[in-house]
Amino acid sequence: MSAATAAAPAALDAPRSRRRRLVRNLDPLLLGSTAVLVAFGLLMVYSTTRSMPHPLAYTRSQMLHLMIGVGVGIVLVAADYRTLAAGWRWLYVANLLMLAAVLVIGRSSLGAQRWIPLGPLGQFQPSELAKLVLVITLAKHLADRPGPYRSVADLVPFLAHVAVPMVLIFRQPDLGTALVYGAIFAGMLFAGGARRRDLAALGAAACLVSPVLWHVLKEYQRRRLLVFLDPSLDPRGAGYGIIQSKIAVGSGLLWGKGLFAGTQNLLQFVPEHHTDFIFSVIGEELGFLGGLALLAVFLVWLWRGVRTAAVARDRFGALAAVGIVSMVAFHVFVNVGMTVGIMPITGIPLPFISYGGSALMTMLWATALLLNIGMRRQRILF
């Protein structure tokens, strides 16, 4: 696999037959699983917000973001993904500026500064999009320095690449997203050919640094981590979400209480049940089988993502696909794990499902990128 430095002809300029071949190359399983996830997400957002004063407000907003996401996504699929790689340095700098801007002008909510107000369009959460930008730029960076990586020192440029935006996000503070960066970094470097022992050394170093980070954390973050170890430390405060979420999921039993019939949902026992804790409502209303089915759909999606990486025509595309898979897998695991008490509460949304426009659009565009990479796999060159 070699880095594709020359700009390939853009799909839009391609002859009609080639365009048709590209469209035929769209991964139907990836498209289908994404559609299922998005549709299911809308349904669950409706279920969790329909008893609010404006029953359709959230669902409508989510739908609007879905349409924008799909519109921009179509452009992202149509344009050759390699054009994204060309300006990666600008992309990287723009990303940093955006994250820095959040710290300066961002809106505070729940003790964290994460949003940039966009007037009538609502607000935008740059750290969501920043995940995807990180995947693209890091993939390009790894493609440009293909190795072999013979020591930890060879990994330092990539570490720096990730560390700068990670620190900015950590400052917001957004521990969860910072950890997502770690997962993306680990997955991409592993796939990119870093030696296992070097990755292990970096992991060990991260463990050694974490006690220092403890002091940097805000009080509420520390409480969240402590109650993860023992929710009964603060059952009415920080531990409340974990306890109520577990009750919601557990009380769903095998078949669930039925869509729109979750009492923990309707009576608002689970905080943030339309955003980060949406899986607790899925577990409550649709039961073990519903949750299992959702995980199965995610598995299909992730499988198609890995498959895209395997067939990608170049190292950039392959590693970008790996980054996206790492990102989504980590989100799913931490988010669902949080609702059933095996992961601490870190504020990571459930991809495609949780209410939140920035996150939904980011995930749609990540899917677009996967489709793009998969569509332009080697075979079509012949």
Place this chain on the structure above:
Amino acid sequence: MDHETFERRLVVLFTAVVALLAVLAVRLWQVQVVQGDYFARLADENRLRVTSVAAPRGLIIDRAGRPLVVNRPAFTVALMPTEMVRPDEEIPRVARLLSMDPADIRQRLAAGRERPFEPVRLRRDVPKDVIAAIEESRMDLPGVLIEIEPVRDYLYRELGAHMLGYLGEISDADLRRFRADGYEAGDLIGKAGVERVYDRYLRGRSGELQAEVDAMGRLSRTLRTIPAVPGDTLVLGIDLPMQQAAEAALGNRLGAVVAMDPQTGAVEAWVSHPAFDPDLFSTGIHARDWNALLHDPRQPLIDRAAQAGYPTGSVFKIVTATAALELGLVNAGTGFYDPGYYNLNGRIFHDNANEAFGHLSFLQAIAVSSNVVFWTIGRAVGPEHISEYAHLYGLGSRTGVDLPDEIAGVVPDPAWKRRVYHQPWYGGDTLNTAVGQGYVLVTPIQAARMVAAVANGGTLVTPHIAVEIRAPGGQVVERIAPPPAGHVPLGPQTLATLRAGLAAVVTRGTATSIQIPGLAVAGKTGTAESGHGKPYAWFVGYAPADDPKLVVVAMVEHAGYGAEFAAPIVQRVLEAAFGLTPAAQPGDPKP
């Protein structure tokens, strides 16, 4: 790095992804299937609130259905903590209106912080003018609620207070004893009188309101309402006009009046003075009021009709006479000579009035209450036989009246004196006992039952205040007719002599002053030395003399002669009972 290595690493990566999802699936299985029932129960506990709805306590009515104790709606002022806008201004304001301490209100609010959407009770039974003041400044008092709750209402306040009883919060001891019957901490329970004895009928069954609430405790919807079942109505044998007459007749004096049906034992009037106001207890008695009652030297909490024993004086001659007649020592016509004193082995015993009745028959001796004659026959009967007949009349043991803490009184005999005082029995003890002095202690209800036995031919009835329990709808649940405690073996001659003697007391004996035109009354006076102060005045009687319908007993502490102070009370009760307007008082009563 070649593509093969890359693909191998992709496999590792994908395996890791599958493993993570598998971990989630296993965890979901564990939470939803293995522990699912546990969490389902927790979810139900989250959303279900069961509040109890107080049952209205059963009414207490008299024999004719006249209400004596009811429930009145009372205003309770409560506070919804979350609805207060400026608590720092509002709390002192509410406190001032309710004459409470602001610190007390804050403490109550703090105790209710767990459920911010449930009102916190501040004060029960708030007077109407205070409610009006709160209503006026409603706009400035957001979150203040006025609720209506039933509160026990004793319509006639002190009337029959000891017999009716009062309520109080259940004690720890009672809670342990009655928990199985559904009593809970904080419940009100009868503490005295029929309120206590018939509590399980009167209390009803509290209802339940099962509701679904949201995370903030706000009501989402009502799932199930189990209505409270009101308590049963307790019908007393009490006759309100008679009770009122008895209360008025006793007046401010200390003592007791009991009226009873001699055939059934149903009590028709039950008075003990001084009394107390049971209403004081209905919303929780103030410590100040409680201490005043507890330390009042006149002991208003004691029921003098059943919880205190007194020497009866000459009333006891009924026992001595019965023993002498039954043992065949005397008959109605047996002649005696009363010189006004009695010589006991050289010790001279003088009659109270130092009156010498001279020659008289046994019947006359009863009528004029000659102590000398009864000393004489008392010696002949002997202390053991006196004690035996006293016990046959039910003295010395509880009557079993349906009121708490009745006492048994004392009937002395040589064995008793040896046991209690470690002293031998002297001849003087026999003389004292024969005329109801010395160690004899009898409760007014015991005296009433004894006279009832003479009136009804020997049946030792079991007195009872309540006669019937009715469901709130009016159907009879239970008739209260306790079986007699025993039978006094009175021969026809004995019975005739006793009745003639008691009738003669009123017609030509010590109590002629209480004759009622149109009603033949029989009875016996008693004037018992109390050892300090004036004697206890007694009168026990029944009417009509030839067909007894009612027994009335009056006892006045430290008053004087029974004929003077107790007999008129009985007279007035009988007048009320038989609907006879009181005739003009025929001069001063004779001592």
